[in-house]
Amino acid sequence: MADSWDRLGKTMEVSEDGTVLTKKSGGNYSRHVAAKEVLSSGVHMWEVELASGATSNNNRDLFVGVASPGCDVEKGDHHDKGKAWYLRTHDGNIYGGDIDNDDATGKGSHFVVGDRIGLRLDCNDGSLSFYKNGQPFGQPFPAGTIALPVVRAVELKCSGQSVKLLPQAQLA
Numbered sequence: 001m002a003d004s005w006d007r008l009g010k011t012m013e014v015s016e017d018g019t020v021l022t023k024k025s026g027g028n029y030s031r032h033v034a035a036k037e038v039l040s041s042g043v044h045m046w047e048v049e050l051a052s053g054a055t056s057n058n059n060r061d062l063f064v065g066v067a068s069p070g071c072d073v074e075k076g077d078h079h080d081k082g083k084a085w086y087l088r089t090h091d092g093n094i095y096g097g098d099i100d101n102d103d104a105t106g107k108g109s110h111f112v113v114g115d116r117i118g119l120r121l122d123c124n125d126g127s128l129s130f131y132k133n134g135q136p137f138g139q140p141f142p143a144g145t146i147a148l149p150v151v152r153a154v155e156l157k158c159s160g161q162s163v164k165l166l167p168q169a170q171l172a
Contacts, residue, residue, distance in 0.1 A: 003046075003152065005165060007034040009073035012156070019165045020051060023156040030063065030076025030155040032084075035165065038069055040123055040149035045169040047118045047131075048154065050089065050111055055160030061090035062161055064117045066128060066146065067153035076155045084153060085141050087117065087130045092138050094130075097145050118171045123148055131171045 004018025011026035012033055021033055053060040063079070065086035071078045078084035085096035092110035111117065111132070118131030126148065129140040154163055 003035045003037045003165065005033050005154075006036040007032075007073055007151075009033075011159075012073075019167075020162060021154065021156070021165070022052070022162040023159050025159055028059075028158050030157045032067065032071050032073050032076055032078055033154050033156065034067060034069070034071065034073070035152035038149045038151055039066070039121060042123055044121045044123070045119065045171055046152060047116045047166040047169045047171075049164040049166055050113055050115050050117065051162040051164045052113055052160060054158030056158070058113075059158045059161070060111055060113070061088070061157050062163070063088050063095065063153075063155040064163070065094075065096065065119065065153060066121060066150035068147065069149060069151050071153070076157070078153075078155070082147075084155075085128055085146055085150075086153075086155070087119075087138065089117065094139050094141060097141065097147075099141070099145075116166065116170070118169055119152075120169075120171060121146065121150070134170045 063086035067084035
């Protein structure tokens with residue numbers, strides 16, 4: 001995978017190689033970031049490493065998944081508008097389409113700094129599966145759920161949160 005974070009707003013910064021994304025400023029509001037490559041056919045696998053939590057309190061509440069191309073980078077919660085399909089690291093549940101699992105237990109205990117969040121997008125059937133450190137994790141978006149085309153996407157919430165787009169997925 002030769003992709004990088006390339007659509008981001010004013011509160012975000014990306015490393016010189018385009019792989020490390022950090023929310024550098026702003027309040028505790030989700031902001032959308034997307035990768036350049038549009039995904040519309042085949043099977044795609046990638047990982048995002050949780051590089052750091054929030055500067056003030058180590059908050060690791062963020063969204064990782066896919067979104068429709070062209071989402072507003074200065075806004076978040078695109079899953080509420082039918083434009084994104086995410087795993088939320090805070091509660092380990094999926095959000096997007098008609099799925100919203102906001103009543104989860106165990107909040108804040110699912111992912112820590114250094115964990116890898118893997119994704120497997122099957123554009124042939126419109127499904128999206130998740131992995132934690134290479135092993136299957138949580139509930140997938142079933143076949144027919146993901147409206148194509150999409151781009152790799154994240155929404156960071158707090159200043160200091162950082163993720164790294166890894167070059168090669170190591171999924172079971």
